[in-house]
Amino acid sequence: MSMMITPPAYPVHELFAAVRDAIWEVQHQIQAPDALVAGSFLTAMSIACQGNVDVVIPTGLERPCSLYLAMFGQSGERKTTVDNLVCASVYEHDKQYASANVDALAQYEATMRMWQAADAALQRKLNKALQEGTDLEQYRDELVAHARLQPRKPVPKRIIHQNITERPFLEALHGDGKSIAILSDEGEIVLKGGAMARPGVLNKSWDGAATLTLDRADAHVHATNPRVTISFMVQEEVFQGFWNKRGRTARGSGQMARYLVAWPESTVGFRRMTLEDHTWVHLPSFHERISELLVMADKRLESGEPRAKLEFSKEAKELWVDSQNWIEFQMRPGNIYSGIKDFASKALEIAGRIAAVLHYFGDLKDPISRDTLQRALHIAWWHLDEFNRLFGDVNCVPQLDRDVHYLIQHLFDHYWSQGYGRASWNKVRTHGSVRDQERFEAAMKELERQGVVQTGSERGWRGKGKRYIYLNPHYFQPALTA
Template identity: 45%
Template sequence: MSFDVLPPPYPFGAFHLVIKDAAEEVWRNTQAPDALIGMEFMTVMSVSAQGFYDVRLPTGQVRPLSLNSLVVAESGERKTGVHNLVAEPIYAFDVGRVKKYETEIEEYELQNRIWKSIDAGLRRQLTKLTQEGQPIEELCRQLSDHAANRPIKPRARRIMRQNATERAIMDALEGDGESIAFISDEGEIIIKGGALNQTGTLNKAWDGASMLTLDRSDGVSVVVRNPRVTVSYMVQRQVLKELLDRRGDVMRGSGHWARYLIGCPASTQGTRYTYHLNKDWHHLPKFHERMRELLDEFGRRVDAGVAERTTLEFSDDVHPRWIELANHTETMLQPWGYMHDIKDFASKALEIAARVAALLHVFSKQEGKISVDTLNRAIAIVEWHLHEFKRIFSPTTIPQEHADAQVLEHYLFVNYWCRNFTFAQKNLVLRNGPVRPASRLDAALNCLIAMGRVSIGVGRKRERYINLNGAYFGSLGGAVAY
């Protein structure tokens, strides 16, 4: 596990416009770490859409749109502020469902009392007729009809969950097509609450199992059909280390971690300067509107008893691209390959990319089948997380120049590109930047030059400049005016 190496900027540029604009607006107004914000958006998209959308992979399997995510961030990174801001429509949806349940349970209790009174009266009549030797066929028919009309107790449905044992998870998912999410900006609640002790159940739910069962000690069985579960939590580094020390082998060995998008973004503390107290919100409300549309439609389907989901498909021209990606991944699994030590995540990466592509398709309101462009956008996002998975879980030591290159790239992005500068004077970067001495800076620059992300220019006085590749840095997100 390496927390000393900083990741590159989160690929906001891979999002479609309605998502990208909202994410960058949150970034500008909160100045929280970019990946923390990007992953929060991915999570709420998953929660909003998983209830009534699935995706058919190019290989034919149908999979949920559920995503698992883990953000590693220290106290003070504005985890709570970002979560409450972005996820607000989900909490509002839950509040609305609870109020609806409270109204329904009052009506149910009234109707149930009436039903019981009528039932008791019919049974008294039956007893009397039996004692008198009178015909009871008509009364039995009335009893049968009355039994069939017994009021059904409403169910308290809400999406957000935190503290859950296996019993609580299964009870929440009982029935057909339930959709829940374990989300917390304080991951200790999820970890200590018991949800992560049930990795087998969570893995099956993530995979899209058609049925899960739990046999209770009282002889009653809980049957869950076609559940959808999103798991997302934010933890501090020490909490994650303790979790890995205690249960890391089990969670990695069971394949649970392989089902996660993981990120440990660079801290922004110390650079979050305030210039305006009033924040403008033009784009986030549009994203929230789309969330509400999806959640409301899910609520209507639940109320109507419709459990069947809409299955999204990929266009035919995605197939060659999918084959190319699958073969490239297979090559990277060889002993000398980049993914050799993270085979578990590599085995899920394409499927996760398909889920992300479907979410991008849904939230950008595209019609028809999922396009190659949307898949490529999803690949860019998942690739960022693949590097993070390797950085956090791989035992392999990253060469110093590669580590320095990642730190330097992030510094150039935040301090130059996001402030509308397309170049940086090398001496200033050496003096004020994160990589010293000059030999290490040169090695890091050589790595970035080899990847086509920067080039070196020479001024009239022989001073050297680091030119930022606009095609690459622009794909990470628009310039930000703090």
């Protein structure tokens, strides 16, 4: 993965006003990176919409509106706080499921005891007939009918799953049209879950496969038309461990290419605490809409009503064609997306999914307009460039050069441009992404060699006091005025 270039601001302004204002409100209150906050909102919206609608993209294919998201950030980015705030309605819906699960389990146990009593009585009847030499064939129909009545233990009903293996994953989707999410603010839980080791299953879920099956001696599971959202926030070291072990498979199988990835600039160390009251003006309306759509999805599933199909307007289809032709050209050898053909080839479909989510969540009239698709494209293009930044050909740049570039950017953004001519050595190391001690020291040594910085203590260049990084004005001032 590469951190050579700091990503631009997330295009929050492209979201419709109700969502946009709620994102800005959370970002202002929590002071977490913009892409992490926006990613949580897209996650909640995907979960709420995926059980209600599908999208017919201009190629004629009917696809889910489900999204996969992978967001990166260091420890202390307040990922947990953001997740709990934004997805509160989804968690609350799961609490309501938990109560229903208790009742369903009690009903199952009562029914099973009655079935077992009938089974025991039938077995006694067979034993008696066998002792008397009576033909047992006369009981076949009764045995078959009884076997068909054996109750199936209910799978606990809930939306959010974290550390889940393949079998529970498919059991949660058993039936027709089930909708779940693999979601965690601690990505290690998700990445180490067994389902992540089966990219083929997750790929089929993303594609909206007609049927996912699990046939074993003790289990026969059939999930028809499942809908799945995956979203996790993960620290660099944790993801790097997963990448070292499974990265080749994740990339080669196309699994990683289905994710909207984001690694925004850290805000740790630059947040300002205030005593102002945290009054939520816009977030409650967002939560109400999420709850409304989750209830609608439950009713739709119970009634057997199919999901609605969203299509694009004629003008939106024309924009789609222009965008497809442009991105296809950029995948040619030597062009900007030639190193990430896997993601680039899916980027337009992902944009279509985002457009469907924006359209349905905003309760807009059909069909999906050109304006909505344009907004979705701007969001998808941001993630396309982010995927290129993290996984594209830029990764051929040596690690030392990447670390040097990142430190220069970090020192400029968080110190020089804020009016500071020096920075704490420990703060820069612990609050930036170059946190490995050896890599950090090697990069700082290179910066000193190039004359970009000097290092010393507050007691003098040879003292033993607190260590600082002093910025060279002749290097940073031209960058500020350029």
